[in-house]
Amino acid sequence: MRTLYSNIKQLIQIENNTDEKKIVKGKEMAILPSIDQAWLLTENGIIVDFGSMNSLSSDLQFDQTYDLTGRLVLPTWCDSHTHLVFSHSREHEFVDRIHGLTYEEIAKRGGGILNSAKRMQEVSEDELYDLSLQRLEEVIALGTGAIEIKSGYGLNTEAEIKMLRVIRRLKECSKIDIKASFLAAHTYPLEYKENHEGYIRLIIDEMLPRITGEGLADYMDVFCEIGFFNVDETDRLLEAGARYGLKPKIHANQLYNSGGVQIGVKHQAISVDHLETMDNEEVNCLLKSNTIPTLLPGAAFFLAMHYQPARKLIDAGLPVALATDFNPGSCPSGNMNFILSLACTQMKMTPEEAINACTINGAAAMEMTSILGSIKRGKKARLIITKPVNGISYLPYAYGSNLIERVVI
Numbered sequence: 001m002r003t004l005y006s007n008i009k010q011l012i013q014i015e016n017n018t019d020e021k022k023i024v025k026g027k028e029m030a031i032l033p034s035i036d037q038a039w040l041l042t043e044n045g046i047i048v049d050f051g052s053m054n055s056l057s058s059d060l061q062f063d064q065t066y067d068l069t070g071r072l073v074l075p076t077w078c079d080s081h082t083h084l085v086f087s088h089s090r091e092h093e094f095v096d097r098i099h100g101l102t103y104e105e106i107a108k109r110g111g112g113i114l115n116s117a118k119r120m121q122e123v124s125e126d127e128l129y130d131l132s133l134q135r136l137e138e139v140i141a142l143g144t145g146a147i148e149i150k151s152g153y154g155l156n157t158e159a160e161i162k163m164l165r166v167i168r169r170l171k172e173c174s175k176i177d178i179k180a181s182f183l184a185a186h187t188y189p190l191e192y193k194e195n196h197e198g199y200i201r202l203i204i205d206e207m208l209p210r211i212t213g214e215g216l217a218d219y220m221d222v223f224c225e226i227g228f229f230n231v232d233e234t235d236r237l238l239e240a241g242a243r244y245g246l247k248p249k250i251h252a253n254q255l256y257n258s259g260g261v262q263i264g265v266k267h268q269a270i271s272v273d274h275l276e277t278m279d280n281e282e283v284n285c286l287l288k289s290n291t292i293p294t295l296l297p298g299a300a301f302f303l304a305m306h307y308q309p310a311r312k313l314i315d316a317g318l319p320v321a322l323a324t325d326f327n328p329g330s331c332p333s334g335n336m337n338f339i340l341s342l343a344c345t346q347m348k349m350t351p352e353e354a355i356n357a358c359t360i361n362g363a364a365a366m367e368m369t370s371i372l373g374s375i376k377r378g379k380k381a382r383l384i385i386t387k388p389v390n391g392i393s394y395l396p397y398a399y400g401s402n403l404i405e406r407v408v409i
């Protein structure tokens with residue numbers, strides 16, 4: 001089936017080079033290549049060709065056509081950091097926080113991740129799958145065309161495997177591309193509160209061999225933070241993950257300058273994520289690496305914490321990726337359109353920088369730039385078609401409106 005989209009007001013994030021664009025950094029992030037008054041031809045889900053309307057040949061063959069007058073076309077969002085597989089929402093903790101409890105205080109009372117873990121251990125795999133599929137379909141309708149999903153609410157071998165099997169079923173049944181990260185090192189379960197060594201040995205000796213034996217994970221994740229997994233523990237866990245072929249993507253520097261960035265770079269992490277707390281030392285460390293700083297402003301918004309220093313990173317010449325962190329505790333939303341607005345309003349990224357961070361750089365943070373992240377001949381035709389709008393700045397500007405007319409997967 002060949003489909004022609006014509007009279008596109010603006011075709012955004014095009015890529016003409018034959019070389020694969022791997023990532024955009026620093027000043028390049030302000031450039032968003034696009035064509036005004038464009039056409040786009042796809043065939044069986046692949047981008048075949050595109051150009052400006054005055055280059056459209058009258059003998060071009062196609063089976064169906066759509067006139068997109070007034071509409072923008074972009075590649076779908078690539079959400080490289082989520083915890084979308086969970087069993088229950090946690091709005092009672094949300095109310096606790098309104099009454100003045102901090103995230104750390106809630107965690108100390110057995111709330112937070114431990115609360116989700118208890119529910120995870122009780123829920124059946126089928127029920128967990130149904131709940132997760134529903135959320136996945138919701139974010140696809142909001143323009144997400146590729147996603148990373150973490151385990152980490154299991155905190156014991158069986159429940160971690162249950163989560164990862166659900167992610168595998170989503171991979172098999174969903175129309176979008178999914179990567180799985182193994183995050184048993186999310187927090188210490190209650191029974192290992194005073195025995196950190198015991199839990200680390202459980203992850204290394206029991207969980208890793210079983211999970212990789214079943215081929216359930218693409219990446220190794222650790223919540224590297226004071227009060228969670230310290231730098232030495234993270235070091236050992238990432239080294240063990242590497243022995244089983246898992247590259248790191250880690251949680252770092254959310255609460256403190258805890259050394260997470262440095263340990264991620266040491267292990268050549270694909271990305272270090274969160275980064276609310278960054279000094280020059282961390283920036284310089286990232287500049288000497290290929291590790292992608294991934295910012296999660298939805299968590300800063302929901303927890304009313306300070307935002308990540310996107311300008312400092314971009315102005316230093318680094319790439320930035322944006323992701324939702326969709327999870328029941330600190331960001332109960334998988335809406336990348338809202339992340340786009342937060343990036344512009346709270347972190348002073350330009351619309352062009354934010355769209356680069358949500359598309360090509362998000363794809364890079366999941367090692368998917370050969371198939372997704374831009375409008376390029378041969379890549380998958382995963383498209384966001386907007387309602388009639390003035391231009392790209394309107395997308396982050398009108399933050400409460402749903403401006404997506406159709407998502408093509």
Ligand SMILES: [Zn+2]
Pocket residue numbers: 081082083251325327
């Ligand atoms: Zn997270």
